[in-house]
Amino acid sequence: MKVAITGSTGFIGRHLTAFLISKGADVQAIRREDLLPERKLDLIALLNGCDAIINLAGASINCRWSKTNKLKIRDSRVKTTRTLVQAINELGNKPEVFISVSAVGIYTDKKEIWSEREGAYDEGFLSKVCQEWEAEARKIHDDVRLVIPRLGVVLSKDGGAFPKMALPFRLFAGVRIASGNQGFSWIHLKDLLEIFWTIINTKKIKGVINCTAPQMCDNLIFTYSMAKESHRPVFLSIPSLLFKLMYGERASIFTKGQKVFPYKLLNYGFMFQFPEIKTALRELCH
Template identity: 40%
Template sequence: MKIAITGATGFIGTHLSNHLLEQGNDVIWISRKPTKSNELDIPTFTWSQLQDSPQLLEGTDAIVNLAGESINQRWSDSAKKRIVESRLAAAQALANIVAQLTVPPRVVIQASGMSIYGVSESETFDERSPANVCDFLSQVVEQWERGADLITNTRIVKVRVGIVLGLDGGAFPKMLMPYRLFVGGKIGSGRQWLSWIHIEDMVRLIAHCIDDDRIRGPVNATAPNPVTNHDFGKHIAKVLHRPNLFPVPSIMFKLLFGELSTLLLDGQRVLPYVLQQHGFIFKYPELDRALIDLLLTPPNRKEE
């Protein structure tokens, strides 16, 4: 298949590109800026090129939209504006391009977020749960998904991404650091839920959503066994043989990171109902297995 990816040089996009190429697909990158070359020798079009010549995407089977300003930064007013506008601009541009194609792609995969459900220590959420727009992140996700609805001439899948575990991007390396320094412990109350997913399952499920024509609408990209923040720390400590004795008070996290602290101080117990109904099998359904792969398995063994 021929698959175009926006935001392809980011954490998830890089892993997804490698996975799709290994599966024998042709991959195209859509970028803000022109690039002369890349390590994978992947053809790249800019947004402006595609707006002028949308036919460059004719024959594309799927488009995966991962574009958007990183949320892993302090949320100043200007940062909030960039976070929202970058997502809406990409969704609008993509809708305009797809509308002009003679034959639209079979599917557009739109990145989204599990923050759409709001936060809770007691409730469990899946794709049938209503949206709860109660804070900045849930507002971002709501607007992001509305942007995807502008594409009306093909199948749309909205992948609501959880905390993605990988060593080369996302929040996980920062979460590991205290344990590597022997000062790990729960964050805040420790009771908040952490709905996680291994990066390998993250890209596998996107490929699954591309292939399965029955899947449309929201899809939770989370492993089937979320844990509390306290249990997450206990699992890391066990795998790394480190203590889990030094809690970080909520107030300290809020002082250091401002509103961004909500990513780890608040949480949701989110389950992947749609994926399991459509036969997706997680390679890493349990946290221990995911952590052992990421932290203890040599890179050469992962390729076997």
């Protein structure tokens, strides 16, 4: 099996590459320069013969949301996906599946729980980026099975958001953010890697897939679970206004959140290794 991956040097991409190789796959990294318009023919040649193509490309949202950075966040997802889809559509030998990730930030936080069967979109910056991102992926040829995994916060010891989230607790400065009622949809990296493998090998899986643990979680549950597993206290609550003063528009990452349910994964029989936050944090903190 030959699998091509954009964003292969990123946090998820590095782990996914190693995971797929361990499964016996031949992994082809698609570099940023391969996606330049003038390299279109080279990209087509690179993708030819691939059984699966996984699109993980996207600049980090963990930056100041200046006009320049917001454009970079958008274009690194939307334009990259557009270029990739155009190349795939011109292939004579098309892949069986195209997996193009998105995020649960596409959903509004105005309802208790969203599944793939129902969902209203937010009007903020990140949701609009996700909507454009997914729209480009949907331009793939009908002969190619399209899967759009909407990722929750990916938790791992050695990258992503978790080390930054854990640091305040290690420094005895764990806090609850605002009311703590904002949703916190997450997925353990080990489960996410298995989900990708399941998608590649299960032809009936199509369309949007919520990649989140089945336990409904919010900031309050996460904060006190983290305090328990790290044997640290929770001292105070930081008001949302302070985050807005510190981070501006980017404060929404911390003060807003969605509760997202993985209906399709459970319906397909996927077994989570880490279905609850306490089991995930137990592994991550020790």
